[in-house]
Amino acid sequence: MVNLLWSILNVALLLAFLYIFCRAALLVKRHIGLAAALFFGFGLLLVGCSKSGKGAAALSPVNLLTSVPKDAPLANATAIQRIDLGGTNKLELLAEYYTQDGTITKPRGLYATLSGFMLGHAWQPVTGWVGKRGNGLHYMAAINHHWDLLGVRVFTQAGEQFEGIMPLGK
Missing domain, CATH: 1.10.287 (Helix Hairpins)
Structure with missing residues (x-):
């Protein structure tokens, strides 16, 4: 509200x-x-x-897992989690992971994208973490929420955290 x-x-x-x-x-x-x-x-x-026109160019999502080397082989499975940020805005997290015989061996990447539009607000992914929990993925993502007034940054809520269990892709 x-x-x-x-x-x-x-x-x-x-x-x-x-x-x-x-x-x-x-x-x-x-x-x-x-x-x-x-x-x-x-x-x-x-x-x-x-x-x-300052922030009009869309940036490609970066891997929030900084410990993964850039030349690591691609994962063979993905999972997506959508989180409502308010209004029409949504945070979408895509996790890549390696699987063998139907069980998760280890995560490879966590990518965050933001969609929607609300005047005076901007969200920026900062960091994330994904880990194996049982035969599922437990995720945590931190984003900064910027409050703008006529294009001028007034306040930033740093490190809003979202976490939970990610449904696995079929």
Whole structure:
């Protein structure tokens, strides 16, 4: 609920700034002219677009298990766990592991991806751990939750932890 209220605050502030900028453009047009108003409007757009395009590039997920060498052979089985972060946002964990005769021998990798959209929030995977427990996988993933206000980072909740037993792939 707090996440939704924070997003509503971001939208309200964005609309308020948009209203103020439109009024300022009309004032410039009325007193100086149409060319100056267009120049003013395009200038505001350039400033706003350069700020919002900062994190647009999607990064490929990295292996959160740092102890695994990069040249380790690929695993022969995977398991996926989906965790709801609030709103439309989900954390998806993919674990790779080696299996022999239907039993897990050891994990090879843990990859985290985030999906969904909520204005004013960003999540970043930090670290993770996966281990064999019986004939299942026990996982732990830590992520940072960033609270942004109009694109400016206000607060970071460091190390939110999620853990549990991961259902094995069939």
